[in-house]
Amino acid sequence: MIRFKKRIFISALILLFLFVSGSCLSDSETERENRIHHSPNWKEGSFVNPQPLQNDIWQMLIGMFRQSDYVTPNSDLVIPKSDASLFFKKPPSGLRVTWFGHSSSLVEMDGYNLLIDPVWSNRTSPISWIGPKRWYDPPLSLEELPRVDFVLISHNHYDHLDYDTVIALGKKGVRFVVPLAVGSHLEDWGIPNENIIELDWWENFKTNDFEIVCTPARHASGRTLTDKDEHLWAGYAVLGTKHRFYYSGDTGLFPAMKEIGSKYGPFDLTLIEVGQYHESWKDWHIGPEQAVIAHTWVNGKKMFPVHWGLFGLAYHGWTEPVERVLEKAKEMNVKVLTPRPGQSIEPELNETGTKWWPEVPWVRGKDNPIRSTQID
Secondary structure, three states: HHHHHHHHHHHHHHHHHHHHHHHOHHHHHHHHHHHHHHHOEEEEEEEEOEEEEOOHHHHHHHHHHHOOHHHHOOOOOOOOOOOOOOOOOOOOOEEEEEEOOOEEEEEEOOOOOEOOOOOOOOOOOOOOOOOEEOOOOOOHHHHOOOOOOOEEEEOOOOOOOOOHHHHHOOOOOOOEEEEEEOHHHHHHOOHHHHHEEEHHHHHHEEEOOOEEEEEEOOOOOOOOOOOOOOEEEEEEEEOOOOEEEEOOOOOOOOOOOHHHHHHHOOOOEEEOOOOOOOOHOOOOOOHHHHHHHHHHHHEEEEEEEEEEEEOOOOOOOOHHHHHHHHHHHHHOOEOOOOOOOOOEEEEHHOOOOHHHHHHHHOOOOOOOOOOOOOOO
């Protein structure tokens, strides 16, 4: 009898533990876990790529000793402040883009304002006093930004998901569109669940006159040593009543870009990452020449190079990405927009920006090509 009561007591403790453990998960966390484990992109405890990534650690180590002498600009680089009053008026063409350096961009399109991968902090690091430091102050403060309808986050690396910036924008009640599992970061930081739109690849969020589609990318994720690829990475196709644009996020080249173009193109504007590449991680970052190719694969009209011009995260010269893009674009007859950081332009008005960066030595694509693997 005593043994029987002991079994009942132990069983009750186990049930209580399971109940308490389960109750610690919020409804949104439970739903998120279910979606993650039912995602076709989740395999054996992590998210996977359209094509696997290949790394060359040896080449990476060699690159550290062969990096350009011009990885960062000199002290003469001056980026003027933007005129915030510009945003009081809607763009006459219905499409205007403002780049703030790296991938941080504001796209005003068909009555909606979308802020992409905003990073306003001084460093892209978990530690405030160490890590890659920005080369100039933001041309516009977060307080000076116009109304933001959606913030698009491509993945959780520190140069794309910035805690302080998210907190500041969260206080304004804006909605965040993030890849699957990335919403857990935002919830931990106090963003209300109703302001988080979490999407798997090929899923969409739609209003009566606007659609945001989460598109595949070939990259990785992680903010610590223990969460590698536990949060999805992505790009976005954004479709308005008159215009549409594509943002690549961080990515290597992959064949499904052609599918993105056939499903959602043509795009009036493509924002494609072009910098922070190296031959040792050629599947992680697409590189300048392949970025121009990607623009044609997704059926883009005008290309806007991003992911350069603010942080030194690789070994190449800081102006090299855009120089190589322009060289390849001329060869392929692709129109490229190159405004300085903080300058707003309307692609349909044939505004392209000017060459705002200095002349410094750079390596041409033919001398140091970046070619992603497993591309037909």
